[in-house]
Amino acid sequence: MSRWLLVGVLAGYYLHGAGRVDANGPPAVDSDVRQAVGKGLARVLVEVRTSPTAQPEGGLTTPGAVVTQRAAIAAAQGDVLSRLPRSHFALIRRYESVPFLALQIDADALRALEAMGDVVTRVLSDQTFAPTTRQ
DSSP states (O other): OOHHHHHHHHHHHHHHOTTOOOTTSOOEEOHHHHHHHHHSOEEEEEEEOOOTTOOOGGGOOSHHHHHHHHHHHHHHHHHHHHHSOGGGEEEEEEOSSSSEEEEEEOHHHHHHHHTOTTTEEEEEEOOOOOOOOOO
16 A cells, blocks of 8 residues: 555544544444454554644644644554564554554453553554555
């Protein structure tokens, strides 16, 4: 998947809040994720919980606001990573400007993520799609 397509997909989820969970509720977990970890490992996108006033960077009016928001994202990501069982996940990518982590996880890591309602909003399947041509 191209880097820009992935950023677009993440931005769409972020902007439109598909499947969002209220603050401090248990994270929403895609059924595809549960099925994949039942068979072994799954690639996932973890949405970390940030400030309720967080918004896409294009809507931030000052460079300082961008820095502050990115710092909040990084802190939430760090919290999640520090609480995962070390030998049960692999970090694929930390995103700077959107509140997501790309991980490879097993069932133990999924259970840990499900217990992190204070810092995790959703666990989505990280799927790649073949390019298509316009008809």
